[in-house]
Amino acid sequence: MVLFASSMRKYPVSLAIAWALALESVLAQEGTGTAVAGTNPNYSCDPTVCVLPKCYCANGSPPGGLSPRSIPQFITLTFDDAVDSVLEPVIQSMIDGPLNPNGCPISSTFFVSTQWNDYWAVQRLYSKGHEIATHTMNHIGSPPIEEIVGAQTALNRYAGVPKSKLLGFRHPYLLYSTQSFQNLASAGTFLYESSMSMDGSINLWPYTLDNGPAISCVTGDCSGNFKFPGLWSLPMANLNNQDGSINTSMDPMANSTSPLTSDEILALLQYNFLSHYNGQRTPMGLFIHATPALPAIEPQRLVAYVAFIQWTLQNYPDVYWINNQQLLAWMQSPSDIAGSLKNPALGCLFPARDPSNVEICDGIDNKGDGNIDVGLVESCQYPDQNAYFSSCFGCPSKAPNVSDANPATSSTRFPIPDAGCPNAGTWDPVAGQCVSLARPIIVRAAVSTSPGSGNSSSAPGSGSSSSTIAMAVLGHLFLVGC
Template sequence: MVKTMLSAALMLLAPSLVLAQEGSLTSAGINPNYKCDSSTCTLPKCYCASNKPPNGLSPQSIPQFMTLTFDDAVNSVVEPVIQSLVGNKTNPNGCPLAATFFVSTQYTDYWRVQTLYGNGHEIAVHTMNHVARPSAIEIQGAQTALNQYAGVPKKELVGFRHPFLDYNQQSFQNLASLGTFKYESSMPMDPKGAIWPYTLDFGPAISCATGDCTGNFNFPGLWSIPMANLENPDGSLNASMDPNAPIGSTLSKDQLVTLLKHNFQLHYTGNRTPMGLFIHASTALPSIEPVRLTAYNEFIQWTLDNYPDVYWVSNQQLLAWMQNATSTADSLRNPALSCKIAARDASNIEICDGVDNKGDGQIDSGLVESCQYPTQNAYFSTCFGCPSKAPNISDISPSRTSTRGFVPDAGCPNGGTWNPLTSQCVSLKRPSPVIKVALQTATGTTTPGKSGAAGRLASGVTVGYMSAVVAALAVAALAF
């Protein structure tokens, strides 16, 4: 009943939600006043803006990083779109594609967020009520609710994106004052002259096209992950989020795929700056723009099938790689790109964690509680017991009678999983990642646009069977 009510309400809201998104077109070039002291700003805590890869690596010697990010509520309406894009896709090291979800808690079903987290995706913060230039309580409230009711350890809720990409010095100060966030990602930049993520120790390196950067905008240690706008094949500019067509028309599926491939080549053949696919799942609903989902899927699969040095990673993985940058040849063994595959095995017990722990097709059957608050227009499900009212900015942690334990801020050690039913960390069996492809030459480079069985080198040399096994074991060890 709760799911039906929530779905019906959200279907009515979907068109208005789509109209109030962050996909407007803004030109955002390099800030001419940006100056960074590279002698004092050094990794891992500080990094000057640059169009070149970290650690002096050449662009063609590193992977092409791709990020897939979703904004706004996670619920039963948009979940089919999300699962279509993130499910059953793997990177060259055998790890599943990892996306980043900037979640606003209004209209969110916390258990569905937990399923995404349990399957290796990053959960980040997008305020409680999707407001521009948010207060500290809007940010902290969403972080607390996602921690308590979606089971995401607070130490992993370190990313933030401003709703509408609208910010100012005060909203950044509100974010920094909480002391728990590692990065922010709300600043579009033009594709020509794209730069790598950097820290805001010396202020913004790109013009603040969607917000206001007046005042003291230096935030030491806070990373900024720019959002590259798209370039149309004719050289004109397109939006960074939910790419659009001229007013009065829509992009066809083939036009959208062509647009994304064109921009991929700008990054891949250039300085290999990360390319993002920034979307709202609501815009890809079949009832809104049916071609988007097909186009996004075709593009993602095209990159994975044809470019063995392409990795689709979360924002946290991207920053971790930058702090320990390695060549493509070493990417299979880089801890920043390793993963913890969902705990799924016939020998496991079923706990309430958003994962089919037994592998029998049943996810948390009979363990999830449905919560409904008609006066607040809030309906959600959770593994952590229903609070007395829906979390909100006036009460971000409402009382509850449940004895189910909230996940510790630091999570579970040694790859364990939190069981809210017993309020303790448990060990569950997880499958190991299987390396999908290893097309590497003796110099550590790869041949673009080719795919094939693991072990076949671009140079024509064949990797020994035992070498492939050893490499797979090494990646499996890092996953835990």
């Protein structure tokens, strides 16, 4: 059992329930439409002019001239909205434990809105190797720049995510406009945006918006000069039903008033996976909110998600569950299935956990004894703002908000440097310095790496067994970020 610090925020039950219900009403409107987003007939891009690393034309073929069957199948798992102790058990049940073929833990992307957010919970996710991205402060569609930059500022200051790592953004409700994209681009710190849904039958890799959108804009407005050089767009392919109709962009939906069963959700995800895997192997996305999978709402969702992750990894040894930044990094330096086992873009930095370590406030049980940040994390409460969170970086005079994302504070805690810590170091906010802590270097390396060695048409439970796994001690670590 993992014991969190005694100062961890504890919601009153009524507040936790109210929060979950409020968020449920939000996500009911977000990404659940079935509008068809096809290709944009006016899109044009010259691949001899638009070249990596800063420009990339939209297309359905793997980067680097590789053939679809020679590359891994990538799946990106993303979560939207705030993270806290109510949702964390659902999230951890999905992402804790599974390993990619290179021995690294699977990694997800969290698009975090800061209202009702627990910054320490976000820090724990980041310290385990997940990507943190922004989703505004107050979950505002087509947001002003203050909402975008404010969330980035607060996540950096109170969740300890380096600014250099806060590179992604998703519009709430998937509601965007030319102006909101201009706001995003003008911030000058974002690498990519991921809000544009598209027909799941379209084969498309991420691309830059130098030449505008390659797909039609159905959840937002792309009128005017919608060209943003160097800003990547990660399309959100809809899930398709087996009859070819669109299911949804986010959170699998039932076609009737009855909720989907876990078996139905699993079958839907498997069908869409095989369409990617047996086709062009464009990245598949599983775009979800954690709230619907809460035990009091639709717990069968969690059952299905966990089963789907296990099914892909056990039956297909060339499948990687990665975050969005890893996907873009792999596209800059693509490799075949065998080469991807050692491709730094798909690597990981294991959490600093070893009995020889001292405990610092970084969201990890540094000594490996199951105690996380005990006596170090602070509980911040602002009843007048209906805001409660914990943080390793001190409590400000008021909760971060759109008019003041980094309020004054009397805390002596030190903010993390914009670039983080070099050489796999860990930031100690109490001492205000990067420290060197011991990290595991034992990873599992897959023996079988032959392309397509999984049963490409298998139904649930009928695929081949997972490849033999051997333990190996590596002389280096693949570093995604520090």
